[in-house]
Amino acid sequence: MWKYTVRVTGMMCGMCESHVNDAVRRAFPVKKVTSSRSKKETTVIAETELDEAALREAIRATGYDAGEIRKEPWGKKGLFGR
Numbered sequence: 001m002w003k004y005t006v007r008v009t010g011m012m013c014g015m016c017e018s019h020v021n022d023a024v025r026r027a028f029p030v031k032k033v034t035s036s037r038s039k040k041e042t043t044v045i046a047e048t049e050l051d052e053a054a055l056r057e058a059i060r061a062t063g064y065d066a067g068e069i070r071k072e073p074w075g076k077k078g079l080f081g082r
Helices: 014-027 052-060
Strands: 002-009 032-036 041-046 065-073
Touching (some): 002 052, 014 032, 014 041, 014 052, 052 065
């Protein structure tokens, strides 16, 4: 699984966060997506690698600016931190 953290500017409220989340869900089969206007980022958890250009475009199509994307392997932490 992969975790993508996308720098997103222009989100001003909870509805903005929802618009970005919905756009990502429509564009990709993701496990989880959350956005934070205060952190200015969207976090996406996916089982497979995503096309970063398409991820940026999906967010930009909602009217927000998508910048830097950080990608890292992601594993759900168990009871003992494994």
